[in-house]
Amino acid sequence: MNGIVPYMKRDFTKWFRGRVAVISSLVMPAAWLIFVGLALPVQFTGNYLDFITPGILVMTMLSAGLSGGALLMFDKILGFLNKFLALPTPRSSILVGKILFITGRGLIQTTIILIIALLIGATLLNPVQYALTYFILFLFGVLISAFATTIALYLDDHDSYSAFNTMISMPLFFTSSALMPYSVMPAWLATIAHFNPLSYAIDAVRDVTAGGFPVLPLLVLLVLTGCVLAICTHVFRRVTV
């Protein structure tokens, strides 16, 4: 599909030129890593930083995806989408390019967070483990950016979308397995955590860092991503007839 690369190039150039946004989006996950990861006294593990790092990586991807969801909506509101739709370039590459950009941007941010984690004492993994970690983060990125894009296109209004974004990002994070294992959660929280898609991404990365291969979480993520992509494509087609 031609068109994907130019669409992504446009978004990346714009992103890099907005210097403040590039840095500011990293502050929050870095703060979690340092102030919680290093400081929180926990009993269930000897190295809490190693435990929390997968959670923070997924959280970085989550906020990258949620903030990226607004991009296509803005293209629509500002009239760019109409110009793109009148091009002979396949229309689907607008959507694919956007999802790949949001995911790619998230992967760059998670890489920086990962480096910070290593610098402050997280355990170094082998290349295969990193490759798997990146694959999981990529999959989760596609899931969350397709989801966010769908919601934004559906709401069709910047204020509503940012309200939605604020509403779901923190609860999603706290009800996942990011901060503690299921065994130390209260029963009600553990139940919620098992239904939270974030948990599957976090558990998958955690399995990988422990040296395993996360069959079930990966399967769940794959199925979820497939479903959300289908819905996203449908909503995109509807707004772009």
Place this chain on the structure above:
Amino acid sequence: MNAIETTNLTKYYDALCAVDNLTLSVNNEIFALLGPNGSGKTTTVLMLTTLLRPTKGSATVCGHDISGDGEGVRKKLSYVPQDMAVDIKLTGRENVRFFADLYGVPQASDRVDDVLAVMDLTDRADDLIKTYSGGMRRRLELAQALVHEPSVLFLDEPTIGLDVAARKKIWEHIRALRKKGMTIFVTTHYMDEADQFCDRVGIISKGRIAALGTPMELKARLMKDVITVKIDGSFVPPEVDGVVFVGSNGDEVSFTAENGREALPALADALGKSGCLVRAMSLREPTLDDVFLHAVGQQEEPQGFEYNKFRIMLRRRR
């Protein structure tokens, strides 16, 4: 084969009929669709550029059907929408290059240089769009649209919000493109611009073509001169041969006459006899505004604003 051919093109937004059985052919000319806001201009353009599906009827662009062969249509056209959409964080060159890449233009960088030069933007090509004026942004959009050498160019209100000099420049560019053989379809509600720069105009009202022809033809069809008189005192429409009372607006009354020069003194006499004081008289040839008012009828201010219909329309349009 005409560049644009529509047959009974119709669009309903629920119950609201935006475009009503539009049949039109446009070829190798600057064609302007004129009409008040909400008359169906933009909806027509959106259908022709395959951004909106017609409810009924069909249309072809360069022989490609807009419903069946959208990609074929899009290969032939360029569309510049009403709201200026250029990336302000990119330079002029980058903005055009982006479109060249999307179109898959061969020898893209040469082609980008060419269109930037055509639009007189070479000097500022490497500046961020942030620093561009409105007129320059519009020309940049034209450059983006021209980069793949389209056969048909759709411009929705190309001069809206620009100053006089910038407007003139845009129209000069449009005329130059027309000379190269491009078909240009514009929508506008500036009558004077349509009169001056377009080969043929269609006046659209409530989704229907109310008048169609060259500006000259349309004005000639009225066949009348317009006389405006400024008066004091009570006014009774006088009976003068060949003069028709059109309407009054405050202390100004207007008439149309077959032969304005001869009617002028006769009208002044008649008005004087009827007891009102003539302060000033002016005579002018009909403009496209008169044609427009004649074709569309008196523009009534809508009594009630139907918010729901309006909202539905906006939603669909975006």
